Amino acid sequence: MGVRSLPAEAYYGIQTLRALENFPISGLRPLAAYVDACVLIKKAAAMVNGDLGCIPADLSQAIVQAADEILNGALRDQFVVDVYQAGAGTSHHMNVNEVLANRALELLGDQKGNYQRLNPNDHVNYGQSTNDVIPTAIRIGGLLALERTLFPALADAIATLDRNAEGFQAVVRSGRTHLQDAVPVRLGDTFRAWAQILSEHLIRIETASGDLTLLGLGGSAAGTGLNTHPHYRQRVVARLAEFIDQPLRPAPHLMAAMQSMAPFVAVSGALRNLAQDCVKISHDLRLLDSGPKTGLKEIQLPPVQPGSSIMPGKYNPVMAEMTSMVCFQVMGYDSAIALAAQAGQLELNVMMPLIAYNLIHSIELLGNTLAALNHRCLQGIQADRERCLAYAEGSLALVTALNPHIGYLNAAAIAKESLETGKSLRQLVLERGLMSAEDLAQVLDLDTMSQLPGDT
Known part of the structure; x- marks a missing residue:
C-alpha cells in the first residue's frame, strides 16, 4: 500500500498510522480498561507461547516486560485509534501489537521498527486473531470496569441508603400515588426500598456478567484454532484468570463465542435496567426536595453549588439531575449495542468496536455517577420531620x-x-x-x- 513516515517518538506502526488517516471521526480514544484488557491478553499469550516454544523465550520475555510497563501506566498516549474504526477492531488490535513490539525491541537493545527480529504479527500476535482477541478483550474489559467502578460504587450507595433508612425510620410522611395524597409511610422505608431496588440490580448485573467469564480466545480467525498450539487455549485462559482473579473458562464452542454478542447485550440490558431505576430514584429525590416554599420539601439535599445566575440564594438538586442525564446516555448506548449485536454476518460481528466502547463506558459512567451521587448527595440528606408529619396528618x-x-x-x-x-x-x-x-x-x-x- 505504499510507504509512510512515522514520528520518531511514536511506538505505534504503519497500520496504526493508516487508521489515523482513515478514521478522523470522533476524537474518542480507547478506554483505559479496554487497553488494559488487550495488553493483558497479549501478556498471557506471550507467556504461554514462550512456554510452549512457539516463540523464542527472549522475545516472549521482552513482550511481557513491555506489557507490564503499559499496565503500570507507560505509553498510554500511544493507543490512538478512533473508537469508530475498521470493523471488528483490527485497527486498535494492530495498534496494541505494534506498540508492544516496538517497546519490546527497545528492551532487547534494538531499534523500533526492526520487525525482522520481533514482529507485531508473527510474535506479539502469534496464534491470535482480531476475531478472537477483541471479543475476549470486551469480556475482560467489562469485568475490569465492573470490579473497579460499578460494583464498589453500587455497594457504597446501597450502604448509605440503608444508613439513611435507619436514621429516618421514625419519620412518618404522606405516601403519594399518581402524585396525589396516599396513606402514610415511613421515610426510612422509602430509603430502604431504594436500597433494596439497587441491591436487586447488583445481583442482576453480577448474574449477567457471569457470561463474560467464558472466553473464545484460542479460536483464531474463525473459531477453528488455526495456527495455535494444542495446549494454548487452556493455558492462556488460565493465565488471564490469574491476572484478573476471575473464574475464567474456555468457551464450550469457540465459533459461537466469536459470533454471538449475546453476553454483551445481557450485561448492557442489566445496566439499562439499573439506569432506569436510578432515574426513578433521582426524580424522587428531586420531588421530595422541591421547594423550599412552594414544593414538598420533606427532605433537604446537600446544596453543593449555587443554582442560578440571576436568583440569589437558589440551589438546585444538581447531583440528581446529573444522574438522570448519565442514565439516559446509558440507555442510548444500550440501544446502539442491541443494533450492533444483530449486525454480524457468518463467522464474525464487525461492529465490535462500537460494542466495546459503549459497554465499558456505560459501566464506568454508572460507577462514577453513583460514587458522586453517594458522596455529594446521599450521604448528606436531611429530613424535615415536622413538615413530613404535617403532610401525613393532613x-x-x-x-x-x-x-x-x-x-x-x-x-x-x-x-x-x-x-x-x-x-x-x-x-x-x-x-x-x-x-x-x-x-x-x-x-x-x-x-x-x-x-x-x-x-x-
Whole structure:
C-alpha cells in the first residue's frame, strides 16, 4: 500500500498510522480498561507461547516486560485509534501489537521498527486473531470496569441508603400515588426500598456478567484454532484468570463465542435496567426536595453549588439531575449495542468496536455517577420531620384506614366533606357518631398505619 513516515517518538506502526488517516471521526480514544484488557491478553499469550516454544523465550520475555510497563501506566498516549474504526477492531488490535513490539525491541537493545527480529504479527500476535482477541478483550474489559467502578460504587450507595433508612425510620410522611395524597409511610422505608431496588440490580448485573467469564480466545480467525498450539487455549485462559482473579473458562464452542454478542447485550440490558431505576430514584429525590416554599420539601439535599445566575440564594438538586442525564446516555448506548449485536454476518460481528466502547463506558459512567451521587448527595440528606408529619396528618388518604370500620361509602362522604369544609376527618367521624373517640384514635394512629408487615 505504499510507504509512510512515522514520528520518531511514536511506538505505534504503519497500520496504526493508516487508521489515523482513515478514521478522523470522533476524537474518542480507547478506554483505559479496554487497553488494559488487550495488553493483558497479549501478556498471557506471550507467556504461554514462550512456554510452549512457539516463540523464542527472549522475545516472549521482552513482550511481557513491555506489557507490564503499559499496565503500570507507560505509553498510554500511544493507543490512538478512533473508537469508530475498521470493523471488528483490527485497527486498535494492530495498534496494541505494534506498540508492544516496538517497546519490546527497545528492551532487547534494538531499534523500533526492526520487525525482522520481533514482529507485531508473527510474535506479539502469534496464534491470535482480531476475531478472537477483541471479543475476549470486551469480556475482560467489562469485568475490569465492573470490579473497579460499578460494583464498589453500587455497594457504597446501597450502604448509605440503608444508613439513611435507619436514621429516618421514625419519620412518618404522606405516601403519594399518581402524585396525589396516599396513606402514610415511613421515610426510612422509602430509603430502604431504594436500597433494596439497587441491591436487586447488583445481583442482576453480577448474574449477567457471569457470561463474560467464558472466553473464545484460542479460536483464531474463525473459531477453528488455526495456527495455535494444542495446549494454548487452556493455558492462556488460565493465565488471564490469574491476572484478573476471575473464574475464567474456555468457551464450550469457540465459533459461537466469536459470533454471538449475546453476553454483551445481557450485561448492557442489566445496566439499562439499573439506569432506569436510578432515574426513578433521582426524580424522587428531586420531588421530595422541591421547594423550599412552594414544593414538598420533606427532605433537604446537600446544596453543593449555587443554582442560578440571576436568583440569589437558589440551589438546585444538581447531583440528581446529573444522574438522570448519565442514565439516559446509558440507555442510548444500550440501544446502539442491541443494533450492533444483530449486525454480524457468518463467522464474525464487525461492529465490535462500537460494542466495546459503549459497554465499558456505560459501566464506568454508572460507577462514577453513583460514587458522586453517594458522596455529594446521599450521604448528606436531611429530613424535615415536622413538615413530613404535617403532610401525613393532613392527608385525606387517612380515611382509607376507616374503611373496615365505617364502610367505603361513608369514608368517601367524609373525605369529600373534609375537603369542602376544612373540617378534619376525626371531627367529622365523631360528629356523625360513626366511631368512639378511643377507637378512632387507635385506627388513625400514624405509627401503626405506616408500619410494614413484620415491623415491631
